[in-house]
Structure formats: C-alpha cells, structure tokens
Amino acid sequence: MKPYKVVATAFLTASLLLAGCTSEQDALSSKTETKPASATESKTKETNQAAASSEVPEQLQKPLKIASINQFSIGTFSSQYISGVKKQVEKFGGEVQIYNADNDLSKMAAYVETAVNQQVDGILIDHGRADAIAPSVKKAVEAGIPVVAFDSDISIPGVTVIDQDDYSLSWNALRSMAQDLNGKGEIVYVWVGGFTPMERRNVMYEAFKKRYPSIKEIARFGNASQNTALDTQSQMEALLQKYPNKGDIDAVFAPWDEFAKGVTRAIQQAGRDEIKVYGIDLSDEDLQLMQEPNSPWTATAATDPADVGKLQVRFLYQKAAGEETPQIYSVQPHLVEKEDLPNTKVSMSEIGKYVDGWGKSDAATSPWMENLKKANQK
Structure with a gap:
C-alpha cells in the first residue's frame, strides 16, 4: 500500500478552514469542536x-x-x-x-x-x-x-x-493522482454543479490546483442525466479525438462513479491505457470495471x-x-486502489480484506x- 493513503495533512486542514463559508460549516455553531x-x-x-x-x-x-x-x-x-x-x-x-x-x-x-x-x-x-x-x-x-x-x-x-465527508473523499483521490503524476501533467476534470456533494468536492479541487500548479487542467465537461455514464463516455470519446497523441492527457479526475465509468470505457475502447482515471464513489459494478486487466481506473475514494x-x-x-x-x-x-485488489473478482462486502479500515x-x-x-x- 502507498504511504499517502492517509489524508490527515496540514494542507487538508487549511483547505477545510478556507472552505468555512460552505453551508456545512454554517451548520456548526461557534462552540462546536470539530x-x-x-x-x-x-x-x-x-x-x-x-x-x-x-x-x-x-x-x-x-x-x-x-x-x-x-x-x-x-x-x-x-x-x-x-x-x-x-x-x-x-x-x-x-x-x-x-x-x-x-x-x-x-x-x-x-x-x-x-x-x-x-x-x-x-x-x-x-x-x-x-x-x-x-x-x-x-x-x-x-x-x-x-x-x-x-x-x-x-x-x-x-x-x-x-x-x-466529501472534502476528504475528494482530497484522497486528488492526492493519489498528484503522487502518481509526480506533481506534473495534463488532466481532464469531469464535473457538474448544482449538487451539494459535488460542490464540496469541487472546493478541494480548487485547492488542489493551487497546491499543484504544474498539474494543468486542459479540459472540463460533465452533466447529470438518466444516462450519465453513457453521455460521459461519448463526451470523452470526442475529447480523445481532439487529443489523439500519447502524452496529451495524463489523467482524468471524475468525482462521481457515473463519470468515472464513462471515461474509463471511452479510454478502454480507444486503447489509450496511458491515461489513468481517479474517481469518487464505489459499487459492485465499479469494482468489476476497475479489476478489468486493461482498466485505466486506478483509484477511487469511497464509502459503502x-x-x-x-x-x-x-x-x-x-x-x-x-x-x-x-x-x-x-x-x-x-x-481503494486497483493495485490493492486481487486478480479474482471481489464484491463490496469483501473489500475489507484488502483495504485497511473498510x-x-x-x-x-x-x-x-x-x-x-x-x-x-x-
């Protein structure tokens, strides 16, 4: 396991303090200790x-x-x-x-x-x-x-x-991506506003960009629909045609598993296995997709x-x-990182065998x- 799985860093604390204007913090009284x-x-x-x-x-x-x-x-x-x-x-x-x-x-x-x-x-x-x-x-x-x-x-x-704890979810996935990229690269951000957890995850993404200025966002897209994964796949396929060369895109941050599924399938079909995907949320379907041999889905931060x-x-x-x-x-x-999962298929109920604390x-x-x-x- 990688030593950076634990995200109790001073930067995270500082970022959360900067996010104090969010409605979640407003719910806390001045006398409440976090x-x-x-x-x-x-x-x-x-x-x-x-x-x-x-x-x-x-x-x-x-x-x-x-x-x-x-x-x-x-x-x-x-x-x-x-x-x-x-x-x-x-x-x-x-x-x-x-x-x-x-x-x-x-x-x-x-x-x-x-x-x-x-x-x-x-x-x-x-x-x-x-x-x-x-x-x-x-x-x-x-x-x-x-x-x-x-x-x-x-x-x-x-x-x-x-x-x-959407702030921690987001930072877990983002820090894993930053470490894998060695602090430098071109990424795609798949995101949509208007949802409380997505807004909170975006707070950490904005902090992430300041923490890692050499990681550049080259494209952003995303929408929520009844066919979010399929729509995301189509949008990612179009983006891969716009950036056809190896090295054009290093990674994708997809802070919703429906987004992560869509971009993963597009990358697989295009044979662009050099592009890695970092997501948020997890389900049995997501696990199966992560465990496929050619899956670019590298890590996801999640709860059950x-x-x-x-x-x-x-x-x-x-x-x-x-x-x-x-x-x-x-x-x-x-x-949850792909490298920690076994070669055999696992379900959500079995993750605790491979992920500390789950x-x-x-x-x-x-x-x-x-x-x-x-x-x-x-």
Whole structure:
C-alpha cells in the first residue's frame, strides 16, 4: 500500500478552514469542536447506549411508515444506497415508500409535503438543496416527524444530516493522482454543479490546483442525466479525438462513479491505457470495471453506499424512539486502489480484506435494536 493513503495533512486542514463559508460549516455553531469521524462515531454510540435500554421503546412497538425521498436515482451507487435503506427498515419491521424526484427539486419538495400530509412516522432525505426543500422539511419538523438527510445542505434544528465527508473523499483521490503524476501533467476534470456533494468536492479541487500548479487542467465537461455514464463516455470519446497523441492527457479526475465509468470505457475502447482515471464513489459494478486487466481506473475514494443507507435509517429510528442524535455526522471514507485488489473478482462486502479500515459502521446503534430485529424476524 502507498504511504499517502492517509489524508490527515496540514494542507487538508487549511483547505477545510478556507472552505468555512460552505453551508456545512454554517451548520456548526461557534462552540462546536470539530472531531475526526471515528471519534464522532464512538461518542455517538456511547451516548445513545447510555441513554437507552435493551427494551424496545414503546414508540417502535408498531411498524413505522417511512418515506424515503430522493433527488435522483442514477447509477449503481444510488441503487445500492436505496437497497441499504430498504434492508434496514425491513429488519426493524417497518415499511418504506421510495420517492424519486428525477432531479426535479420542486417535485422533491412536493414529495416531502405529501409525506407530511400522510402523517408518516419518519422521513429520509437523499440529496436535495436547502433553497428548494427546506420550507417543506420545516413543516415535517413542526409536525413532529423525525427527519434525517443525506448529502444535503439542509441546516434545520432537529434534522440530522449525514454525509460522506466529501472534502476528504475528494482530497484522497486528488492526492493519489498528484503522487502518481509526480506533481506534473495534463488532466481532464469531469464535473457538474448544482449538487451539494459535488460542490464540496469541487472546493478541494480548487485547492488542489493551487497546491499543484504544474498539474494543468486542459479540459472540463460533465452533466447529470438518466444516462450519465453513457453521455460521459461519448463526451470523452470526442475529447480523445481532439487529443489523439500519447502524452496529451495524463489523467482524468471524475468525482462521481457515473463519470468515472464513462471515461474509463471511452479510454478502454480507444486503447489509450496511458491515461489513468481517479474517481469518487464505489459499487459492485465499479469494482468489476476497475479489476478489468486493461482498466485505466486506478483509484477511487469511497464509502459503502448500502452501509450509508442503513446508518441513515438507524438514526431515524433513534429519533423516533426519542433518543438524542447529532446535528451532523460524517462517514469515514477510504481510498481503494486497483493495485490493492486481487486478480479474482471481489464484491463490496469483501473489500475489507484488502483495504485497511473498510467495514460496516457501528454508529447510531442502540441496545434495543437487536431485540427490535428479533421481534420482526420472518
């Protein structure tokens, strides 16, 4: 393994301080001390275990009706996240209704209103922007409905917001690329604005350009659609024709796995194996693509999307039980590099054998959860 996998550098800290104007930092009060994700996870677990007994709370002795409202459902990362949500709710004996807004924020807000009117027992928010959905989310809070959001810039008292620590995700992948390029080269940046996690990842990219001025961006493109990977592949194919010679492009930074899949396939088909791809996010499909012999996909920074979905549900059930939950929580990301994976195909559930620290989070667990699962075994 490479020694630079750990990204707790002074530069990262400085960059995060520069990013203090983002909405995530606004959610923190001036009295809040920032802690590493692992410390936050441990503290959250200890607090909840001390506050709860192993007896299932009265509020959860009936099946909960949950609304899971998603800004979009594009690609395998989203599908595995939704799978994690469904599995955790099912284990707890609840019911979950999935709402896909197809990247329409007004529709997403309307779905939140619908969930409030239906008097659901809890609402899960996936992505979405505060300027569009915050008024509807406030109505849910005022109605006494627990809300937990994922990868959103919402900052409403009583709403827990979890994320993948997008700043660390981005810097993990970028620093790996800089080291492999020895601090010099020509790169392509695939990116689209308008999404909270993408905006946060871009903060680190802008810092990266200042840190490594000899790494030059020669092209930038990207859009989000129902066929993002295919659209990205077509755009990359056109770019490869514009830059046909070896050495024209050294690497591609694609901070979304749908982007990374598209550029990887374009590079493979063009036979341009000298170009390396560095991405963010991971799924079983992504792993298979990374492990192909001629795959240029070199590294990706990621968390387990299914585990994120399960974590979000656990926080929601803690809220429904009346337990204290944090205002914000960041999941610890990891860098997965192709060279660390075996020659045989592996799945997301097996990565822990090859990547230090990869595993299921035990945050947001309460003693009564095991009894709740036992009571709902089928």
